[in-house]
Amino acid sequence: MATTEEQREGAGKALELAAIYEIYEELLHEADAVDFGDLVLLATLVLEQNDDIRAEYQQRFEHILVDEYQDVNLASARLLRALARPGADVWVVADQRQSIYRFRGAEPSNVARFEAEFSGEKRSLKINYRSGAAVVRAFQSFAANMRSSSGGSWTASRGEVGALGHIVGPSLAAEAAGIRAHIEQARADGISYGEQVILARSHLTLARITGHLEKLGVPLLYLGDLFERPEIRDLLSLVSIDAEPGGIGLARVAQLPDYDATRGDALSVIAWAKENRVSVIEALGRIDEIADISQGGRAGLARLGAELQDFGPATTPWTLLTTWLFERSSYLAPLLEANDPKAQQQLVAIYQLLKVCGEMVAAGHSTRRQFLARIRRIEALNDDRVYRAVASEASGMDAVRVMTIHGSKGLEFRAVHLPALATTYMPANRQGIRCPPPPSLAHLAIRPEGHEAEEECLFFVGLSRARDFLFLSRAERYTSRNSTPSKFLSALTSLAPPRRHADSAVATPSARQFAPPTIRDRYEERELSLYLQCPARYQYERLDGLRGATDDAPYIRFHRCVYRTIGWIEAQRSAGQPATLDEAQAELARDWAEAGPVGHGFEAYYRSSADAMIATMVDVIAAETGTYDRGEWEILLDGKLVTVTPDRVIVAADGTVHVQRIRTGRKTKSEPENRVYALLREGARTRYPVRTVVIETFYLATRETVPVLSRKDDKLLAEYRQAIADIEAGQFAPAPKDARRCPSCQCYFICDYVQGVS
Numbered sequence: 238m239a240t241t242e243e244q245r246e247g248a249g250k251a252l253e254l255a256a257i258y259e260i261y262e263e264l265l266h267e268a269d270a271v272d273f274g275d276l277v278l279l280a281t282l283v284l285e286q287n288d289d290i291r292a293e294y295q296q297r298f299e300h301i302l303v304d305e306y307q308d309v310n311l312a313s314a315r316l317l318r319a320l321a322r323p324g325a326d327v328w329v330v331a332d333q334r335q336s337i338y339r340f341r342g343a344e345p346s347n348v349a350r351f352e353a354e355f356s357g358e359k360r361s362l363k364i365n366y367r368s369g370a371a372v373v374r375a376f377q378s379f380a381a382n383m384r385s386s387s388g389g390s391w392t393a394s395r396g397e398v399g400a401l402g403h404i405v406g407p408s409l410a411a412e413a414a415g416i417r418a419h420i421e422q423a424r425a426d427g428i429s430y431g432e433q434v435i436l437a438r439s440h441l442t443l444a445r446i447t448g449h450l451e452k453l454g455v456p457l458l459y460l461g462d463l464f465e466r467p468e469i470r471d472l473l474s475l476v477s478i479d480a481e482p483g484g485i486g487l488a489r490v491a492q493l494p495d496y497d498a499t500r501g502d503a504l505s506v507i508a509w510a511k512e513n514r515v516s517v518i519e520a521l522g523r524i525d526e527i528a529d530i531s532q533g534g535r536a537g538l539a540r541l542g543a544e545l546q547d548f549g550p551a552t553t554p555w556t557l558l559t560t561w562l563f564e565r566s567s568y569l570a571p572l573l574e575a576n577d578p579k580a581q582q583q584l585v586a587i588y589q590l591l592k593v594c595g596e597m598v599a600a601g602h603s604t605r606r607q608f609l610a611r612i613r614r615i616e617a618l619n620d621d622r623v624y625r626a627v628a629s630e631a632s633g634m635d636a637v638r639v640m641t642i643h644g645s646k647g648l649e650f651r652a653v654h655l656p657a658l659a660t661t662y663m664p665a666n667r668q669g670i671r672c673p674p675p676p677s678l679a680h681l682a683i684r685p686e687g688h689e690a691e692e693e694c695l696f697f698v699g700l701s702r703a704r705d706f707l708f709l710s711r712a713e714r715y716t717s718r719n720s721t722p723s724k725f726l727s728a729l730t731s732l733a734p735p736r737r738h739a740d741s742a743v744a745t746p747s748a749r750q751f752a753p754p755t756i757r758d759r760y761e762e763r764e765l766s767l768y769l770q771c772p773a774r775y776q777y778e779r780l781d782g783l784r785g786a787t788d789d790a791p792y793i794r795f796h797r798c799v800y801r802t803i804g805w806i807e808a809q810r811s812a813g814q815p816a817t818l819d820e821a822q823a824e825l826a827r828d829w830a831e832a833g834p835v836g837h838g839f840e841a842y843y844r845s846s847a848d849a850m851i852a853t854m855v856d857v858i859a860a861e862t863g864t865y866d867r868g869e870w871e872i873l874l875d876g877k878l879v880t881v882t883p884d885r886v887i888v889a890a891d892g893t894v895h896v897q898r899i900r901t902g903r904k905t906k907s908e909p910e911n912r913v914y915a916l917l918r919e920g921a922r923t924r925y926p927v928r929t930v931v932i933e934t935f936y937l938a939t940r941e942t943v944p945v946l947s948r949k950d951d952k953l954l955a956e957y958r959q960a961i962a963d964i965e966a967g968q969f970a971p972a973p974k975d976a977r978r979c980p981s982c983q984c985y986f987i988c989d990y991v992q993g994v995s
């Protein structure tokens with residue numbers, strides 16, 4: 238029974254998840270498909286529930302060998318029990334110091350139970366054949382204090398070979414320069430690039446480090462986030478021209494060196510195409526008719542028009558890319574000529590994109606729009622990992638390997654580089670449990686000690702991949718704050734004392750300069766909010782007037798429909814004609830057909846939530862006794878007017894004014910920190926100087942009204958003032974507040990911002 242607020246919220250989430258999971262299972266069933274977990278689950282159930290099948294398999298296998306036994310979870314442990322007949326030889330290999338799959342249900346305690354469960358015995362391996370003595374000493378020293386299974390001692394059969402290194406740099410750039418020095422040190426010892434690996438806890442860390450190493454000219458077999466690489470963005474922008482609405486891709490393509498056009502040229506072409514209702518490609522073909530094009534740009538854009546000629550709505554991304562790259566443009570020429578590690582890397586990335594494109598087209602995402610939508614979706618779900626590893630065709634390249642520690646399990650390399658050994662990176666911070674399991678499954682939640690133990694194991698896995706050289710490194714600053722050394726280093730510093738590596742002099746590109754826009758005295762709250770979300774997006778959308786496609790998740794579409802319908806209901810009420818439930822639902826049906834998650838697997842679930850919210854709204858309005866005061870407010874901030882239209886303003890019978898913001902989502906802790914509340918309070922102060930005003934959030938899903946206090950108003954209003962000042966100073970560098978939302982931005986493909994790296 239949930240008694241506290243937290244438990245109630247947890248139970249609500251668990252119920253929601255259970256409902257979604259049921260639909261997910263139904264969809265799997267309809268598609269006649271199984272997921273990864275089912276592969277083990279279904280096999281186990283078949284064996285457990287059918288005596289004859291179990292007998293058949295049990296007598297087939299006299300010996301069963303299990304590797305990585307510490308990673309066995311509940312389902313695979315049951316599979317093993319069902320497969321092993323009484324008296325069968327079960328032989329397992331386990332290293333509890335390498336248990337790195339607790340997060341997906343692995344139960345290292347299986348190892349401790351092995352002897353009793355299978356009447357077995359345990360033997361320890363004492364000789365290490367992989368690593369030289371220096372490396373063995375390092376992981377032995379670390380293992381001495383591990384939680385999951387402390388201790389262990391090994392004789393290095395290869396003897397005194399190899400060495401350790403440890404550098405500390407003031408910044409990430411300096412750390413990268415230090416890693417390059419380590420890489421070269423190993424090469425001087427006869428270890429090629431291809432025999433070296435960089436291992437880190439997360440892809441994000443790898444992307445950040447490799448971004449710097451790439452600039453330093455280190456050949457790497459790693460692409461980072463494929464779809465955020467500059468050359469891939471060039472190509473995706475090209476694909477998007479006339480495929481995503483608005484011709485936005487031209488803003489990037491026109492500025493490629495080959496076309497020598499300006500951003501202003503691109504905007505002129507896009508505007509002309511819109512005005513004349515022709516495609517952007519056609520507009521490029523008629524460039525002579527377009528005014529306001531720079532001299533160099535005119536010739537370049539005419540050339541681009543010729544290259545794209547005869548590409549129409551039916552042209553697939555595959556045809557467009559291959560024809561343009563190999564037959565028409567000279568985009569590849571400088572890369573082929575340069576033949577340096579950076580160019581090679583770019584060519585590999587382009588090859589990889591073509592491969593992905595071919596696969597996606599074959600899988601039915603065959604129009605250019607579908608292809609781009611698919612990429613946005615992959616990025617939004619952070620599901621691009623499979624595209625980061627370089628295609629096997631390139632595996633012969635002599636380039637440093639790059640992978641997560643999880644990905645390195647079971648592998649070995651002559652030199653291992655472990656960067657970012659700083660607090661919060663290694664061990665990583667434990668993430669809160671977003672949806673705690675219900676009490677009956679509480680044993681499945683990873684406890685804090687489990688997280689720490691798992692992080693230690695990860696580090697042990699990283700250390701023990703090295704054959705000859707183990708190189709450790711960290712920076713004193715990764716963000717604007719200083720970062721302290723990883724606590725895991727303390728076991729190693731006496732063996733590998735840190736050396737300082739000075740900052741490198743890698744030139745960073747200068748920030749983009751833009752002419753300040755016209756100074757105005759009036760701004761909408763919405764546009765300032767957009768600016769604060771991302772200055773670049775503000776510029777593209779508000780100043781350049783660029784509109785393109787966005788990838789809106791069904792969840793967003795559901796909320797948008799509910800807000801739209803509520804806006805209509807509120808307007809009806811203000812006009813003195815409150816909507817009936819039927820009318821409101823008919824309005825929702827219209828909004829839904831136009832903008833809802835129609836056809837999505839979870840549509841019915843979203844729709845019933847939307848229906849319930851609309852019914853609540855109608856009900857709440859019917860029960861209301863106050864009067865309405867609706868309209869746009871103007872709030873004066875340092876001589877500038879900021880306009881905002883509150884969701885609802887009700888003057889109650891006792892004269893109190895309730896200013897509400899309506900939310901269709903779940904109650905969140907951050908909601909009261911939304912700066913719009915500060916603005917509403919400021920507005921209410923001048924509009925209702927003598928009345929009591931309450932600023933509140935109204936949560937439709939739960940009918941809750943929560944007052945918002947004024948604690949941070951000054952700071953929040955200052956954000957609006959700063960936004961206006963920055964806009965007027967022409968500061969529009971991409972700086973998304975929440976980079977995870979970038980893939981749903983219309984400017985995604987033309988933008989230079991790289992998540993976690995920029």
Ligand SMILES: Nc1ncnc2c1ncn2[C@@H]1O[C@H](COP(=O)(O)OP(=O)(O)OP(=O)(O)O)[C@@H](O)[C@H]1O
Pocket residue numbers: 332365366367646647648649701
């Ligand atoms: N008896 C042996 N003589 C010489 N070399 C050996 C011997 N056994 C293993 N090796 C070498 O030692 C290295 C490690 O072996 P292997 O990968 O099988 O170990 P492991 O226990 O699976 O390691 P881990 O679980 O840490 O990945 C390999 O390079 C392997 O060729």
